[in-house]
Amino acid sequence: MAQLQGSVGLHGLNRKVDVTHVQEALRASGHSPGPIDGLCGRRTIGAIVAAQQRLLARPDGLVEVLGPTWRSLSRPAATVASRAAPAIANRTAASHGAGSAASQAPSASQAPAAPPTSSRGLRYTDHLPLPTRGSVNVGIRSPSNHAVIARLGTPRESFTQDCQPPTNQAFKKLVVTTDVGPFRVTGLRPAVESLAAIFLEVRRLHPDLHTRLGTAGMMCCRNVRGSSRSISNHAWGTAIDMKIDGELVPRKARHVNLGLQLLAPIFNRHGWYWGATFSTPDPHHFECGADLLATFHA
Numbered sequence: 001m002a003q004l005q006g007s008v009g010l011h012g013l014n015r016k017v018d019v020t021h022v023q024e025a026l027r028a029s030g031h032s033p034g035p036i037d038g039l040c041g042r043r044t045i046g047a048i049v050a051a052q053q054r055l056l057a058r059p060d061g062l063v064e065v066l067g068p069t070w071r072s073l074s075r076p077a078a079t080v081a082s083r084a085a086p087a088i089a090n091r092t093a094a095s096h097g098a099g100s101a102a103s104q105a106p107s108a109s110q111a112p113a114a115p116p117t118s119s120r121g122l123r124y125t126d127h128l129p130l131p132t133r134g135s136v137n138v139g140i141r142s143p144s145n146h147a148v149i150a151r152l153g154t155p156r157e158s159f160t161q162d163c164q165p166p167t168n169q170a171f172k173k174l175v176v177t178t179d180v181g182p183f184r185v186t187g188l189r190p191a192v193e194s195l196a197a198i199f200l201e202v203r204r205l206h207p208d209l210h211t212r213l214g215t216a217g218m219m220c221c222r223n224v225r226g227s228s229r230s231i232s233n234h235a236w237g238t239a240i241d242m243k244i245d246g247e248l249v250p251r252k253a254r255h256v257n258l259g260l261q262l263l264a265p266i267f268n269r270h271g272w273y274w275g276a277t278f279s280t281p282d283p284h285h286f287e288c289g290a291d292l293l294a295t296f297h298a
């Protein structure tokens with residue numbers, strides 16, 4: 001069986017060749033990762049989680065190079081049914097807190113002949129823990145108001161908690177309304193162009209997810225929620241709030257969802273910051289990072 005060069009799955013490195021190896025191994029062990037295409041999407045992650053349900057107390061959707069999931073998956077397919085027994089035995093021993101694993105293990109004849117699990121398909125709205133700092137937004141900073149104003153000016157004189165229209169005539173010339181793939185948005189022209197490129201990539205990598213994307217808006221001249229001093233980056237039309245299957249994961253939530261987690265690395269590759277790692281988490285929020293913003297001209 002092949003060696004992996006990097007991790008595969010949720011938060012994984014997901015090199016195409018490694019994803020292909022994992023997909024082949026998942027399929028050989030009776031799971032359904034979707035097409036063997038080297039792309040780590042919802043079905044592949046769902047199949048990894050399903051495979052881990054008999055291996056790990058807490059399936060995490062990630063196959064690490066030297067970890068138990070790959071050690072198990074990369075064994076010859078003939079051992080699939082027989083290796084179910086120790087996993088069940090360990091779980092039984094752990095849940096009862098007494099007795100040896102061996103004495104409680106079901107005999108091999110009791111184990112089903114075929115792999116007993118079918119892959120549990122994950123939904124894009126399934127909850128996942130907030131990402132750790134360092135797993136996303138690497139090298140990407142949220143721009144300060146000072147930096148944005150220096151670059152683009154101020155959209156209007158004053159801000160409240162409510163959306164108000166921009167009044168700065170020079171700034172208004174930069175605002176466009178256009179189709180970016182899954183929906184139409186109104187925002188700053190270069191940010192909207194970047195979004196269109198992002199959604200093109202989403203459509204290529206996760207075509208099914210692309211059809212489930214919605215938005216709660218981009219341009220909105222207001223302050224940051226709960227602040228009377230900080231202007232939201234929505235005021236310049238350089239931020240967007242994303243819905244997955246109609247769901248908007250609320251600000252301050254202690255979770256994200258699978259759809260947002262799959263979008264994040266794509267937004268990051270295009271220089272956008274994901275609000276899930278703000279000190280007040282805002283998982284539905286993505287905004288142009290400081291370095292991307294520095295390429296915009298008023």
Ligand SMILES: [Zn+2]
Pocket residue numbers: 234239240241284285286
């Ligand atoms: Zn937002």
